[in-house]
Amino acid sequence: xxxxxxxxxxxxxxxGGSAFPAISDLSFQLEPGKxxxxxxxxxxxxxxxxxxxxxxxxxxFSVTGGxxxxxxxxxxxxxxxxxxxxxxxxxxxxxxxPLSALNPVLTIGQQMREHLARIGKTEPARWRExxxxxxxxVHLPHGAExxxxxxxxxxxxxxxxxxxxxxxxxRPRLLVADEPTTALDVTIQARIVKLIEEMRQHEDTAVxxxxxxxRLAAQIxxxxxxxxxxxxxxxxxxxxxxxxPAHPYSRCLQLASPGMGSERRGLFILPERMPGLQAxxxxxxxxxxxxxxxxVAQCRTSEPPLAKVDGERVAACIxxxxxxxxxxxxxxxxxKVTGETVLEASGxxxxxxxxxxxxxxxxTFRAVDKADFVLRENEFVGIVGESGSGKSTLARLVxxxxxxxxxxxxxxxxxxxxxxxxxxxxRREHLQIVFQDPQSALNPRRRVAGIVTQAMEAxxxxxxxxxxxxxxxxxxxxxxxxxxxxxxxxxxxGGQKQRVNIARALxxxxxxxVADEIVSGLDVSVQAQLLDLLLRxxxxxxxxxxxxxxxxxxxxxxxxxxxxxxxGEIVESGPTETVFAAPSHAYTRALxxxxxxxxxxxxxxxxxxxxxxxxxxx
Amino acid sequence: MTLAAMPRWLRSGxxxxxxxxxxxxxxxALFAPYLAPNDPxxxxxxxxxxxxxWADGGDPAxxxxxxSLGRCVLSQLIYGARLALTVALIASFGAMxxxxxLAHVAGYFGGWVDWLIGRIVDIWLSFPPVIxxxxxxxxxxxxxxxxxxxxxLVDWTRFCRVLRSEVIxxxxxxxxxxxxxxxxxxxxxxxxxxxxxxFPLLITLLSLEMGVAVVVEAILSFVGMSVGADIPAWxxxxxDARQNIYQAPWNLICPILAIFITVFGFNVLGDGLxxxxxxxxxxxxxx
Ligand code: SF4
Numbered sequence: 001x002x003x004x005x006x007x008x009x010x011x012x013x014x015x016g017g018s019a020f021p022a023i024s025d026l027s028f029q030l031e032p033g034k035x036x037x038x039x040x041x042x043x044x045x046x047x048x049x050x051x052x053x054x055x056x057x058x059x060x061f062s063v064t065g066g067x068x069x070x071x072x073x074x075x076x077x078x079x080x081x082x083x084x085x086x087x088x089x090x091x092x093x094x095x096x097x098p099l100s101a102l103n104p105v106l107t108i109g110q111q112m113r114e115h116l117a118r119i120g121k122t123e124p125a126r127w128r129e130x131x132x133x134x135x136x137x138v139h140l141p142h143g144a145e146x147x148x149x150x151x152x153x154x155x156x157x158x159x160x161x162x163x164x165x166x167x168x169x170x171r172p173r174l175l176v177a178d179e180p181t182t183a184l185d186v187t188i189q190a191r192i193v194k195l196i197e198e199m200r201q202h203e204d205t206a207v208x209x210x211x212x213x214x215r216l217a218a219q220i221x222x223x224x225x226x227x228x229x230x231x232x233x234x235x236x237x238x239x240x241x242x243x244x245p246a247h248p249y250s251r252c253l254q255l256a257s258p259g260m261g262s263e264r265r266g267l268f269i270l271p272e273r274m275p276g277l278q279a280x281x282x283x284x285x286x287x288x289x290x291x292x293x294x295x296v297a298q299c300r301t302s303e304p305p306l307a308k309v310d311g312e313r314v315a316a317c318i319x320x321x322x323x324x325x326x327x328x329x330x331x332x333x334x335x336k337v338t339g340e341t342v343l344e345a346s347g348x349x350x351x352x353x354x355x356x357x358x359x360x361x362x363x364t365f366r367a368v369d370k371a372d373f374v375l376r377e378n379e380f381v382g383i384v385g386e387s388g389s390g391k392s393t394l395a396r397l398v399x400x401x402x403x404x405x406x407x408x409x410x411x412x413x414x415x416x417x418x419x420x421x422x423x424x425x426x427r428r429e430h431l432q433i434v435f436q437d438p439q440s441a442l443n444p445r446r447r448v449a450g451i452v453t454q455a456m457e458a459x460x461x462x463x464x465x466x467x468x469x470x471x472x473x474x475x476x477x478x479x480x481x482x483x484x485x486x487x488x489x490x491x492x493x494g495g496q497k498q499r500v501n502i503a504r505a506l507x508x509x510x511x512x513x514v515a516d517e518i519v520s521g522l523d524v525s526v527q528a529q530l531l532d533l534l535l536r537x538x539x540x541x542x543x544x545x546x547x548x549x550x551x552x553x554x555x556x557x558x559x560x561x562x563x564x565x566x567x568g569e570i571v572e573s574g575p576t577e578t579v580f581a582a583p584s585h586a587y588t589r590a591l592x593x594x595x596x597x598x599x600x601x602x603x604x605x606x607x608x609x610x611x612x613x614x615x616x617x618x
Numbered sequence: 619m620t621l622a623a624m625p626r627w628l629r630s631g632x633x634x635x636x637x638x639x640x641x642x643x644x645x646x647a648l649f650a651p652y653l654a655p656n657d658p659x660x661x662x663x664x665x666x667x668x669x670x671x672w673a674d675g676g677d678p679a680x681x682x683x684x685x686s687l688g689r690c691v692l693s694q695l696i697y698g699a700r701l702a703l704t705v706a707l708i709a710s711f712g713a714m715x716x717x718x719x720l721a722h723v724a725g726y727f728g729g730w731v732d733w734l735i736g737r738i739v740d741i742w743l744s745f746p747p748v749i750x751x752x753x754x755x756x757x758x759x760x761x762x763x764x765x766x767x768x769x770x771l772v773d774w775t776r777f778c779r780v781l782r783s784e785v786i787x788x789x790x791x792x793x794x795x796x797x798x799x800x801x802x803x804x805x806x807x808x809x810x811x812x813x814x815x816x817f818p819l820l821i822t823l824l825s826l827e828m829g830v831a832v833v834v835e836a837i838l839s840f841v842g843m844s845v846g847a848d849i850p851a852w853x854x855x856x857x858d859a860r861q862n863i864y865q866a867p868w869n870l871i872c873p874i875l876a877i878f879i880t881v882f883g884f885n886v887l888g889d890g891l892x893x894x895x896x897x898x899x900x901x902x903x904x905x
Contacts, residue, residue: 399799428801441792445814457810458801504796 001072002029003206004036004053004174009066011045011052011230013277020277022061023048023230025306028223032173033200035207037221037238039214039253041523042494043274045230046210047096050178052076053208054093055083070174089119092172094180096210098159102151108162109147119170134165139191157184157387164192171203178210182521185386185550190594193220212523214253218242219596226250229275229287232306236313243599246315248292248323255328256528258557260580261598266329267557269532270525273493286317294322331557339377341410342544343398343431343512346372348407350393367393369568370407375512375544380534382559382576383548384591390568391548395516398546399433400424412511432505436517438497442489448475448500449485455508474503477540479533495526499533506537513545519554531558552595556580564588630894636825636887643880647699654693655681658850662688667866685855685869686862695876697850702880705762705835709769710827716770717777718820724778725785726808735778742775751834760843768838769831777823781816788815818895822888829884836877852877 011023023045030036038046051057052068053075067074070091075083087093095101103111112131116122122130128147135143138161151159160180167175177196181189197220199205211217217224221238226249234247245251255268270291275283285300286292292299299318306314317323348371351364368390375381385391396402398409400419409417412430416423435441442451449471456462456470472482478499489497498518505513515534519527531554534545549555555562555576562579564572564587572585583589628634646653656679666688671681682691724735742750751768758764788794789812797811838844839853847854852873859869 401795401799425801428799433796433799435792435796437792441796443791443793443797443811443815454797454802455800458797458803458806504800508800 001031002069003032003071004028004030004208005067005069006049007067007069009052009068010064011048011057011061012064013060014062015060018281019064020281021064021230022277023052025231026066027232027306028225028235030174030206030208030223032206033204034222035196035200035209035220037217037224038208038210038227039212039217039224039250040227040233041212041253041274041525043229043276044227046227047178048230049227050093050176050208050210053091053174053176054087055080088115089170090172091174091176092167092170094160094164094167094175094177096178096180096182098156098163099151101163102159104151106150107147108149108151108154112147112162112166115166116169122169130169131165134169135162137168138162138165138195139188140165155387157188160184161188161192164195168195168199171199172205174206174208175199176208176210179212180209181216182212186552186594187386187590189216196220213257213596214242214250215257215596215598226253229280231287232314232316233288234313234315234317235306236309236315237311240311240313244324246309246313246320246323247288247317248294248326249288251323251326252291252293253524255326257524258528258531258553259598260553260556260592260595264331264557264577266331267528267532268326268328269528288317293326294319339379341374342377342412343375343546344373344408344410345394345398346408346410348372348394348397348404348409350390350397350402351405366568368397368404371570373563373570373573375546377511378538378542378544379561380538380545380547380559382555382562383546383565384550384552384555384562385565386550386591388567389565391565392516393568394565395433395514395546395548399431399514400427429508430510431512431514432508432510434502434505434513434515434518436520438489438494438501441501442497444489446488447485448487448489448492451489452485452500452503452507454504470507474507475500477537478503478506479529493526494522495529498522498526498530502530502533502537506541506543509541511543513543514548515545516548517550518547520549520551527554534558552580552592564591630890632886632890633894634890636883636885636890639879639883640887643699643883644703646696647703650696650700654690654696655679656690656693658689658693658697659848660689664688667862667869669866670868682872683866683868685858685866691855691869691872694850694855695852695872698852698855698873698876699880701762701839701845701849701851702832702835702877705766705769706828706831706880706884709766709773709831709835710824712766712770713773713827714777714820714824716774718781718816720774721778721781722785722808722812722816725782726789726804726812728786728789732782735782739775739778743779747772748837751838755838755843762845762849765835765838765844769834772834773827773830776827777820780823781819784816784819785812788812818891822892822895825884825888825891829881829888832877832880832884 006026006028009023009026010021012019012021026049028036038049040046052063055075063076068076070086109131113127116127116130117124131147132143135146140146140158140161164180175196181192184192196207200207209217209221218238223236224238224241225232226234226241226247228249233249234241234245241250242254245254252268252270256270258267259265272291275287280287285302286304289295289299304316304318306316309315309320348368349366350368351366353362354365355363357363371394373381383391383394393402397404403419404417408415411427414426416427449468452471452474453462453467456467462470468485471485475482475484480496480499484496489500492500519530522530535558547555547559559576561574562576563570564579564585566587572579572583572588579588580592583592662684665677665684666686668680668684669676670683671678676683680690680692682695684690720735724732751772754768754771755764758767794807794811797807835844836853839851840857842857844853845851855873856870859866863870
């Protein structure tokens, strides 16, 4: 019998007397020991399902129809008292936002103890032992020290693992994991996934795995449910969905994320955005119609029902047979770069003082160790590595937010190591950075026009109209409507914000751009748009870029050469294809092994990387 | 920025209540000569300690009665608002300017500048504020300008401490680094990128500080360290009414109520502004 079963479940937001459907017609069956993947982009409603299971719906949302049965009992109509007993014991959660799920004023140890006491599976006296064992299981180093720390003293990845340890400790019958690995490095992600798999093998735990990563879902899930705008688009055995997607949305998602397979292909660019709650309400016909490459007039007449495609698979599309015909555009070839060197680092190191000591030299920590690299004209160079590998510090050194402790940095033939005032002006003119988090990188109190033309403001030039004019031109170049100029950042979507972020850096026409994780955290369709934007801009105006990323497939798609960093050192460098096809350093191999393969039937050989001692620096 | 924020914070009930109360007090202060039924200083020795007009023996010419010297209580109250608001306004602006400038300098530059300013604030805060202001008053001598000076010297630390941590948070944002990398000078970075973000907190603190200033002024005029007897002050009214507390309780209750209502207005306004403008609160809403 299914442990968790949804039958025509629907959830709606009631506001101002009218109801907006957020989830409709959701049905699935999850057996013990199986993993169900919920896949879709942000706004598809995948987290809403997790919240429905926990009955933690945001205010205004409520279940408007159908049932959600856990072990034969409807969670929706169950007495709250009883449900509370189930949650945390029989149903465990790994939330998406680790920091908000931990209590900031209690130490990790206090929370662990409380949790273990509540689930009652440990004798109170032995909670410490149990907690440490759980920490070891999720590969959290220095468990004993962790117990005395507060959540804000840990990195996001460590908090996430604490929560995973808590979830595992209760040995639940059902585990709901909401993007549990998004904040983690790839090698740790591979481990967490392995832990989840072990748990379901040994304890017969059923898992609902919410993710935006179709490839990861294909590898670890038994079944996959692809959601689009709150409605199932496709549901079936994971390998079938991935190998032969029946719904155009599944196919587009797959083609929008850059591959790791042998042949490099172009990215499929999905136009526009997913309809929001308002739009869904007034929509007739297929919700995907506006973005679907296979759309025909008939698609817009009525909502296509979930119909059987083959075997156990269903898809909400009236012509699934046409889906296989959707092809990615051909790949843009990597540029053959032979131009002059624009940026050169030789023996660049950076030490940070960790502790000042009386009468002795201060204790230091070497974040970057003797980095050597060159960046040529029009070349995109990727820097990959995990958190703590020093890749972000290297970026900060290059842009002048930090000064190197040793070594030389040369920009366009001029030594800029010392970062004196005259060098700063020179650097500013030719080198700009695009920050990672557009939320933090754009001043929420300024209009877009003001933000993108900040370089003019700094130079003291430009009247209001001149700046507006320039802003419009820049926005046009990066593919935003000119009206955007008068908006505030909060009125833009994540992808639009990141475009504004790029436009600002490009305003002063720099020769070198440093981009720090600029596509992480974005939906794959938005990511694809941005990657192609960068390639197009390079063609149109010509610039070089240092592209820092933890996502190997993105680097493979975008960059001509790649540097692999591990513990502050550049351990391997070379043309992207060569490095990825024949990695020579053990760490590069481990890194590559932790990426789920493109081909769903290929075995994911993660154990290659498992033994490498990777200690996260707290 | 304010234009975009206007509707949201004006919709808050607290802000509206606070503004209404303060509007009332400000009107009294501005139009005191037209609103007051009598000259507040005119003594009328045949009509001392009159009860309010609605009580037995009340005189409609003195709506809230008279004090022991036969002065009109209502008129004194209305004129008293002038002093209270003047002190509140000037003193809190003074404290705000000193505190905010130091907070931005400390939070933005960090390092030893921050250390130095932080230590000064610590030393300042190690004195209990009431004691510190009394010591200052003894040193400075009486007079309303010295009351203002004392409040400024004592309370700038409130602004400095709270704002400094906010400045640090904002300074760490990437957009501040981006502005610097694009060539903004320190001055421009602080005024264009950081100060607008700390402004809501500043306004909130200012509103709360005005309430504090009203209380401090009342205390100091209660102990006779503020203005002379010829200028009506709420604190002084309280002090005068103590002798006749049983014969004329209204004389005591009226100024206390006036102080209470004014302080309440400032606090409710400040609280409402904090709730609607606090960037942290609105961020969690967004997330
Ligand atoms: S029904 Fe039509 S629009 Fe909808 S997914 Fe299928 S082909 Fe595309």
